[in-house]
Amino acid sequence: xxxxxxxxxxxxxxxxxxxxxxxxxxxxxxxxxxxxxxxxxxxxxxxxxxxxxxxxxxxxxxxxxxxxxxxxxxxxxxxxxxxxxxxxxxxxxxxxxxxxxxxxxxxxxxxxxxxxxxxxxxxxxxxxxxxxxxxxxxxxxxxxxxxxxxxxxxxxxxxxxxxxxxxxxxxxxxxxxxxxxxxxxxxxxxxxxxxxxxxxxxxxxxxxxxxxxxxxxxxxxxxxxxxxxxxxxxxxxxxxxxxxxxxxxxxxxxxxxxxxxxxxxxxxx
Amino acid sequence: xxxxxxxxxxxxxxxxxxxxxxxxxxxxxxxxxxxxxxxxxxxxxxxxxxxxxxxxxxxxxxxxxxxxxxxxxxxxxxxxxxxxxxxxxxxxxxxxxxxxxxxxxxxxxxxxxxxxxxxxxxxxxxxxxxxxxxxxxxxxxxxxxxxxxxxxxxxxxxxxxxxxxxxxxxxxxxxxxxxxxxxxxxxxxxxxxxxxxxxxxxxxxxxxxxxxxxxxxxxxxxxxxxxxxxxxxxxxxxxxxxxxxxxxxxxxxxxxxxxxxxxxxxxxxxx
Numbered sequence: 123x124x125x126x127x128x129x130x131x132x133x134x135x136x137x138x139x140x141x142x143x144x145x146x147x148x149x150x151x152x153x154x155x156x157x158x159x160x161x162x163x164x165x166x167x168x169x170x171x172x173x174x175x176x177x178x179x180x181x182x183x184x185x186x187x188x189x190x191x192x193x194x195x196x197x198x199x200x201x202x203x204x205x206x207x208x209x210x211x212x213x214x215x216x217x218x219x220x221x222x223x224x225x226x227x228x229x230x231x232x233x234x235x236x237x238x239x240x241x242x243x244x245x246x247x248x249x250x251x252x253x254x255x256x257x258x259x260x261x262x263x264x265x266x267x268x269x270x271x272x273x274x275x276x277x278x279x280x281x282x283x284x285x286x287x288x289x290x291x292x293x294x295x296x297x298x299x300x301x302x303x304x305x306x307x308x309x310x311x312x313x314x315x316x317x318x319x320x321x322x323x324x325x326x327x328x329x330x331x332x333x334x335x336x337x338x339x340x341x342x343x344x345x346x347x348x349x350x351x352x353x354x355x356x357x358x359x360x361x362x363x364x365x366x367x368x369x370x371x372x373x374x375x376x377x378x379x380x381x382x383x384x385x386x387x388x389x390x391x
Numbered sequence: 392x393x394x395x396x397x398x399x400x401x402x403x404x405x406x407x408x409x410x411x412x413x414x415x416x417x418x419x420x421x422x423x424x425x426x427x428x429x430x431x432x433x434x435x436x437x438x439x440x441x442x443x444x445x446x447x448x449x450x451x452x453x454x455x456x457x458x459x460x461x462x463x464x465x466x467x468x469x470x471x472x473x474x475x476x477x478x479x480x481x482x483x484x485x486x487x488x489x490x491x492x493x494x495x496x497x498x499x500x501x502x503x504x505x506x507x508x509x510x511x512x513x514x515x516x517x518x519x520x521x522x523x524x525x526x527x528x529x530x531x532x533x534x535x536x537x538x539x540x541x542x543x544x545x546x547x548x549x550x551x552x553x554x555x556x557x558x559x560x561x562x563x564x565x566x567x568x569x570x571x572x573x574x575x576x577x578x579x580x581x582x583x584x585x586x587x588x589x590x591x592x593x594x595x596x597x598x599x600x601x602x603x604x605x606x607x608x609x610x611x612x613x614x615x616x617x618x619x620x621x622x623x624x625x626x627x628x629x630x631x632x633x634x635x636x637x638x639x640x641x642x643x644x645x646x647x648x649x650x651x652x653x654x655x656x657x658x659x660x661x662x
Contacts, residue, residue, distance in 0.1 A: 206466075278503035280464055282517045282571065283493040292519070296507045 145368065149361030157362055162328060162344075165353055172363050174330045178245070178339035179314060179370075181332055182324060185249025186313055190256025191306055195295075197257070198264025198302075203290060205269075214265070221258035228254050229319035237323060245331075245338035248324025252313045259312060263305025267298040300381055307378035311371045317342035341367045412437040412609040413458060413495075413579050418472030420453050420462055427453040430472075431635040433628055435579065440601060440610040442624035442641065444617055446656070450633040451613045455581050458611065459495035460488040476578065496572030497581040501588050502564030504556035504571075511552040513567055514538050517575040538574040541607075542566040542600055562593025569600065573608065580604065582612040586619065598623050617657060621645055629653045 156171045163170030197213065204210040232251035237243055271294050279289040295302075320326070326343040327336070341363050348360035413435040420428035428450045435441050443451045456462040457470055460481060474481045481491040496517075504513050514535045518525045526534060535552070539545040544566045548559070556567055565585060572580060582601065586594040601623045604610055614620050620627050621641060628638040629650075637650045648654045 272503075274499055274501055274503045275505065277461065277464065278499060278505070278568070279516075281459060281461055281492055281497035281499075282520075283489050283575075284520050285489055288520055293505060297505070299507070 142368070145361060145365050149358070149363075149365040152358040152362035153365060157359075157366070161330060162359070163355075165355070168355060170359070172339075172341065172344055172359060172366070174327065175339040175341045175344040175363065176366065177330075177332060178324070178327070179341045179367075181245055181334075181338060182249050182252055182320070182340055183310055183314055185246060185334070186252035186256050187306075187310060189250060189253030190260055190309065190313075193253075194257045194260025194306075194309070195264050195302060197261040199268060199290060199295060201261065201265040202268035202294075214262075217258040217261045220254075221262070224318075225255060225316050226318040226321075228252075229321055229323055232319065232323045243323060243325035243337040244335050245324055246334040248320045248338065248340070249334070251319035251323050252316060255313050255316065255319065256309045259309035260302075260306055263308070264298070264302050267301030267305065268294055270301065271297045303381040304378040307374050307381065311374040311378070314371055314374070315342055315367055317346055341370075409439070410437045411435070412477065413611075414475040415454075415458070416473045416475070418454075418457055418470065418474065420450070420457050420471075421467075421469040422453075422465065423467040427633055428457065428635075429633040431630075433635055433638050435609055435611055436626065437609050438605055438607075439625040440605050440612060440623055441626045441628060441638075442620035443611065443613045443628045443630060444615070444620045444656075445630035447615065449630040451630045452583050454630065454635070455497075455583055455611060455613050458579070458581055459492050459497055461492075461497065463488065493575065494577050495579040495581060496575070496577035497583065498565070498568050498572050498585050500584045502561055502568050504559070504564050504567055506555070506557050508556060509553045510548050510556050510559070510567065511535050513556045514570050514574050516571055534574055538570040539567075541573055541604070542570040543596065544570060560593070562589050562596060565589060565593065565597060566600065569597070573604075577608065579609045579611065582610065584613055584615060587615070594619075617645070629656060631656070 154171075156169055158171060158176060159173055160169070160171035161173055197217065201210050201214055201217075228251045231254065232247045236247035236250055240247075275297060276289055276294055279293040280286070284293065320340050320343050324340055324343065325337040326347060327339040331338050345360045345363040345367065348356040348363065351357070411434045415431055415433050415435075418428060418431045419426065431454055433441075443454060445451045453462060458474055458481075460470075462468050462470055470482065472482070476491070476494060480486070481495075505516060508516065511532075515531050518531060518534075525531075536545060536549075539548060544563060547563060548567075551558075556564065559567060565588075569580075569582075569585070585601075586597050589597065598619060601610060601612060605625070612620075612623065624641045626638065627641045627644045629636045629644065629648075629652075631652055637644060637648060637653045639648070644653065645657055648657065
């Protein structure tokens with residue numbers, strides 16, 4: 123029995139080891155300073171980088187966070203505070219459904235409401251699609267982290283003449299903050315690699331663009347486009363892009379772990 | 392612990408010089424359909440410690456939580472009756488629970504320091520909600536020091552006021568919570584089994600503190616420990632099944648109770 127468990131544990135980690143190993147073998151050689159600072163070159167020319175895709179991914183993460191974090195944290199606070207009410211149960215259920223929605227559906231939704239009416243693809247539409255994906259993730263972790271805050275702490279604040287909203291914000295939410303930050307970072311890591319919601323919203327862009335109103339490049343999109351191309355040069359860039367994307371997610375995950383550990387930082391607030 | 396002896400007051404002559412700070416009249420408290428406190432009436436005298444004793448689930452904590460309107464923070468909870476603080480009904484229409492809690496501080500069974508705040512900020516926490524009326528930094532430092540001196544915590548923590556309150560021992564945390572409640576100068580201090588989670592030494596320190604505090608604040612303490620009630624209180628109220636059975640000077644209640652149920656309880660026949 124113990125042997126089977128060990129075997130399962132090894133098999134569980136094997137895909138990651140295999141993927142990371144293969145990516146590094148294939149992609150590491152193409153990663154250089156140029157990869158981060160240069161634009162893609164035309165077919166046939168060696169070198170070039172994915173600077174526009176890296177910046178595009180960061181822009182998309184920014185828009186998604188601006189939408190997903192405030193709504194998600196607010197909804198999570200609502201669920202924790204109104205625990206047990208019919209509204210809260212309904213919101214929690216719908217949030218779980220949203221969480222289970224295939225990401226391509228998010229893309230269709232953003233396409234229908236932002237791309238079609240405006241008549242063109244845009245970074246904003248891609249950011250909205252990713253933001254909508256973030257909302258349920260952030261909502262649930264926020265709710266769970268707030269529920270970990272002891273009721274006694276809340277009562278202590280109320281007994282000190284704190285109004286309800288002050289108690290929720292400065293005591294309960296503040297105490298749960300490290301956990302919420304972790305949840306938010308995990309959500310960012312999760313959406314950073316999404317491709318499907320961007321296919322017909324952000325669309326991708328071979329040129330430099332940071333405008334929210336125009337199509338924008340993104341690492342997952344660029345990897346996809348390069349991978350299905352027939353050119354060896356582009357294949358190499360796709361591998362390198364995958365390594366950078368995984369490194370980005372890894373860095374965010376590590377930051378999340380660090381945020382959980384640093385429970386008590388500066389005492390000034 | 393010999394110095395922690397209550398000043399005995401005679402029940403017959405206790406009306407003259409004493410001023411009633413807080414007064415509960417025919418108060419009923421409910422949790423949904425459960426009738427937790429039944430028509431309770433009791434006076435809390437200024438500068439005295441009143442203990443509320445009784446078996447588990449008799450409603451003593453609920454009665455305490457009705458005094459500063461904490462009872463109503465629980466869903467389905469309901470209160471009927473009056474609680475007069477210096478002649479004003481805290482349950483009157485137009486009276487805000489927050490105003491009431493500003494004058495009636497409370498400390499709970501388990502220490503509840505705010506984990507994200509330093510020791511100093513914990514003590515000053517009650518001032519943060521005053522907005523523009525909050526004292527200035529230097530004044531606040533003075534208030535924090537005074538509150539920590541009153542709770543005999545100053546010598547232990549003065550060197551680490553900016554550190555987390557979580558690093559303190561359980562007994563220190565509880566005295567910190569008392570300091571936090573006292574910092575805003577409440578008229579009444581409610582203690583809900585403040586030593587239930589503490590070791591004997593910390594318990595003794597808190598008891599000595601309660602005994603000291605009677606000079607400056609009216610104290611109501613809920614305890615399941617009769618010896619504690621005898622040690623720290625001037626008056627004791629005995630509750631049973633949601634009913635306030637008897638309120639008397641502590642010595643009288645423990646030596647010559649009027650009600651047979653009180654006698655049964657203090658002689659250990661039940662509870």
